[in-house]
Amino acid sequence: MKRIALSLGFAAFACSTAFAGMWRGLSESGYYSGPKLTENDLAGKVVLVDCWGVNCPPCRALLPRMEQIWQSFKHKPFVLIGSHCQGRAPDRVAELVKANKLTYPIYDFAGLARGEPSSGGGLPFMYVVDHRGKVVYSGRNEREATEAIVNAIGQIGAPPSLIGGNVQLKKYKALEKQLVLGKNVKSVINTLERDVKRAQSKAANAGQKAQAAEAAEILRSIEEGKSDVKREIEMKRTSDPEDALMLVKAFMASFPDEGAEYKAQLPELAAKAKEAKAEKAAKAKEAAKSKGARK
Numbered sequence: 001m002k003r004i005a006l007s008l009g010f011a012a013f014a015c016s017t018a019f020a021g022m023w024r025g026l027s028e029s030g031y032y033s034g035p036k037l038t039e040n041d042l043a044g045k046v047v048l049v050d051c052w053g054v055n056c057p058p059c060r061a062l063l064p065r066m067e068q069i070w071q072s073f074k075h076k077p078f079v080l081i082g083s084h085c086q087g088r089a090p091d092r093v094a095e096l097v098k099a100n101k102l103t104y105p106i107y108d109f110a111g112l113a114r115g116e117p118s119s120g121g122g123l124p125f126m127y128v129v130d131h132r133g134k135v136v137y138s139g140r141n142e143r144e145a146t147e148a149i150v151n152a153i154g155q156i157g158a159p160p161s162l163i164g165g166n167v168q169l170k171k172y173k174a175l176e177k178q179l180v181l182g183k184n185v186k187s188v189i190n191t192l193e194r195d196v197k198r199a200q201s202k203a204a205n206a207g208q209k210a211q212a213a214e215a216a217e218i219l220r221s222i223e224e225g226k227s228d229v230k231r232e233i234e235m236k237r238t239s240d241p242e243d244a245l246m247l248v249k250a251f252m253a254s255f256p257d258e259g260a261e262y263k264a265q266l267p268e269l270a271a272k273a274k275e276a277k278a279e280k281a282a283k284a285k286e287a288a289k290s291k292g293a294r295k
Contacts, residue, residue, distance in 0.1 A: 025110030034105035053086030082106035162225035
């Protein structure tokens with residue numbers, strides 16, 4: 001069997017284009033009400049996109065609940081975008097905003113520019129995008145969407161895992177501590193690939209086939225984990241270069257062959273991280289000075 005490919009097609013995540021144009025519809029011409037947004041305002045945050053329309057009774061009924069969600073999470077790294085999807089209707093939208101006292105951002109046809117889940121043509125429809133740019137929920141149940149928001153916010157700041165929460169380690173429980181970002185996982189991948197290959201033999205028994213299925217699932221999860229890490233690196237290059245540098249170094253340690261692409265970028269990223277650190281220190285010093293002057 002050919003070696004299982006672990007390359008994610010890094011060109012798709014090149015630093016110059018990875019998250020440029022990730023969101024659509026945040027233009028002045030599409031703005032209705034609430035805080036105005038730019039793509040930078042969404043970087044590294046959990047985003048709920050509520051697709052609705054003025055001619056949709058269930059949509060209108062959900063508006064107060066959307067405001068409740070916004071009030072519950074707006075002080076966290078979270079943004080709610082009300083995406084009106086039934087044609088430009090400034091007056092009617094304004095009426096509903098006023099009647100429901102809506103304060104979250106509302107735009108015309110705003111949302112992910114690529115990778116947006118399909119609503120099947122029906123409204124209301126909502127989806128949750130985590131801080132790494134991954135859709136973690138899509139559907140019409142606001143309770144499930146709220147749960148996804150809570151879970152996604154809880155993952156911010158946690159080290160990106162190389163195995164997803166849905167992967168159950170049984171035969172490979174002993175490998176769990178090795179599947180951590182920052183540790184070289186080449187030998188683990190080799191073991192998993194070997195077990196997948198072994199199960200393709202005509203002599204393979206049921207136990208070996210079951211083990212191979214688990215190995216294949218772990219390999220798929222590692223793929224997804226790598227994708228998450230690379231996404232977060234690109235998102236944090238400008239918003240948090242210190243964290244981006246840490247993630248790059250951890251990625252290079254886990255995947256030295258594929259991480260080589262970052263080697264030439266390290267000096268520039270290290271310089272940005274140093275600059276960001278100095279800027280934070282200067283702001284903290286200025287804040288302390290201002291506070292002392294007010295006393």
